[in-house]
Amino acid sequence: MTRIHVVESVLKANDAVAAVNRRLLDSSGVLAVNIMSAPGSGKTTLLEKTIPRLAPEKAAVLVGDLQTTRDAERIASVAADTTQINTGTGCHLTATQVAEGLGRVSLANVAYVLIENVGNMVCPAGFDLGEHLRVALLSVAEGDDKVAKYPTLFQQADVVLLTKIDLLGVLDFDVQRVTEDLSRLQTRAPMLRISAKTGEGMDAWVDWLRQQRAQQRDRAAAPSA
Amino acid sequence: MTRIHVVESVLKANDAVAAVNRRLLDSSGVLAVNIMSAPGSGKTTLLEKTIPRLAPEKAAVLVGDLQTTRDAERIASVAADTTQINTGTGCHLTATQVAEGLGRVSLANVAYVLIENVGNMVCPAGFDLGEHLRVALLSVAEGDDKVAKYPTLFQQADVVLLTKIDLLGVLDFDVQRVTEDLSRLQTRAPMLRISAKTGEGMDAWVDWLRQQRAQQRDRAAAPSA
Numbered sequence: 001m002t003r004i005h006v007v008e009s010v011l012k013a014n015d016a017v018a019a020v021n022r023r024l025l026d027s028s029g030v031l032a033v034n035i036m037s038a039p040g041s042g043k044t045t046l047l048e049k050t051i052p053r054l055a056p057e058k059a060a061v062l063v064g065d066l067q068t069t070r071d072a073e074r075i076a077s078v079a080a081d082t083t084q085i086n087t088g089t090g091c092h093l094t095a096t097q098v099a100e101g102l103g104r105v106s107l108a109n110v111a112y113v114l115i116e117n118v119g120n121m122v123c124p125a126g127f128d129l130g131e132h133l134r135v136a137l138l139s140v141a142e143g144d145d146k147v148a149k150y151p152t153l154f155q156q157a158d159v160v161l162l163t164k165i166d167l168l169g170v171l172d173f174d175v176q177r178v179t180e181d182l183s184r185l186q187t188r189a190p191m192l193r194i195s196a197k198t199g200e201g202m203d204a205w206v207d208w209l210r211q212q213r214a215q216q217r218d219r220a221a222a223p224s225a
Numbered sequence: 226m227t228r229i230h231v232v233e234s235v236l237k238a239n240d241a242v243a244a245v246n247r248r249l250l251d252s253s254g255v256l257a258v259n260i261m262s263a264p265g266s267g268k269t270t271l272l273e274k275t276i277p278r279l280a281p282e283k284a285a286v287l288v289g290d291l292q293t294t295r296d297a298e299r300i301a302s303v304a305a306d307t308t309q310i311n312t313g314t315g316c317h318l319t320a321t322q323v324a325e326g327l328g329r330v331s332l333a334n335v336a337y338v339l340i341e342n343v344g345n346m347v348c349p350a351g352f353d354l355g356e357h358l359r360v361a362l363l364s365v366a367e368g369d370d371k372v373a374k375y376p377t378l379f380q381q382a383d384v385v386l387l388t389k390i391d392l393l394g395v396l397d398f399d400v401q402r403v404t405e406d407l408s409r410l411q412t413r414a415p416m417l418r419i420s421a422k423t424g425e426g427m428d429a430w431v432d433w434l435r436q437q438r439a440q441q442r443d444r445a446a447a448p449s450a
Contacts, residue, residue: 039371040368123348126314139265146264149295150264151291167396
């Protein structure tokens with residue numbers, strides 16, 4: 001009983017902090033995106049290739065990792081602001097860690113806060129960070145059964161990015177199977193096929209991101225009901 | 226304070242059950258192997274291709290997944306006994322789940338219990354299941370930075386399998402970097418390069434497994450100190 005109680009408290013505390021994060025981001029007119037996937041699906045490469053395409057709008061990046069600053073170092077050259085959050089043995093980011101990260105970001109200078117979560121298809125999906133949108137990556141090298149096996153991550157996603165599609169020719173990967181598994185989840189999230197390496201599909205992804213930001217601005221400008 | 230106390234209790238309870246599992250396996254002369262990696266590194270394919278090569282010795286398999294029985298269905302045709310353990314939202318197997326799984330296995334009929342953990346590079350490494358050996362897989366499609374970024378998994382491994390090496394030609398993957406990162410962890414675990422698809426390296430891996438089983442038998446036969 002105690003154990004269940006504690007887990008609930010942790011989640012409630014997390015959600016309270018997440019709500020504060022989201023209010024801060026909204027009041028600053030900044031769109032926050034929580035990017036989640038297994039290790040090695042291409043989150044960091046995606047950020048490296050996405051941020052320059054968003055110019056003149058700028059992005060701050062929060063990078064979650066157990067240890068090392070390798071991802072942050074890769075992103076630092078393209079982002080307006082990069083903060084590494086080392087989780088130690090923690091398998092996901094928490095809203096409190098993101099709150100600490102936001103404390104170091106000049107929100108007036110950026111249009112986006114892009115959060116690269118810890119590489120993990122399970123735990124990050126359970127924790128609201130205060131983001132506006134969730135992006136789930138699936139690399140074609142991981143196999144076409146992953147949507148069925150890790151449904152929570154994909155069910156909550158606002159967009160699914162099928163990454164490393166330049167490898168489709170050398171792998172046994174059935175895109176149709178992924179599409180069918182996604183439709184079973186009754187998600188309305190679009191699936192975009194991209195290769196950060198060749199650039200294929202990157203325009204559609206960046207357009208989608210820009211569109212989400214425009215919608216956020218429209219919502220903010222609308223008279224409240 | 227309460228939260229820390231609870232986590233310790235969970236780990237202590239897990240370790241107690243793991244110790245019982247290990248004693249049971251030892252008394253049955255069965256070698257138990259805990260196979261861990263990110264989602265999509267090739268754990269299931271590895272099992273499908275490994276078990277027939279172990280004949281005439283037989284293997285029982287415990288498969289951990291959030292949901293679906295897809296992996297178990299793939300393995301059922303080659304294993305003497307296959308048990309699916311659905312963890313729901315649980316991000317790793319626990320010793321108690323393995324104890325339940327072992328309850329369905331005729332240990333007298335098998336030489337190996339092969340445990341496919343939940344696809345996750347973080348959480349499984351923290352939980353002893355009662356296994357004798359830990360195998361960590363790293364697919365070359367995941368990138369050559371993963372040993373540095375997820376050191377706990379690799380530090381505890383008794384063998385590291387570099388999988389999908391048939392893709393090395395089409396990826397920017399620096400094997401030397403992985404070797405160096407492993408040597409920094411001061412692990413004595415060998416790294417074996419394999420492709421379950423082409424069969425390359427599979428003999429060395431199966432030989433290693435057989436050798437470990439022979440050593441277990443030698444230890445059991447030795448007069449206790």
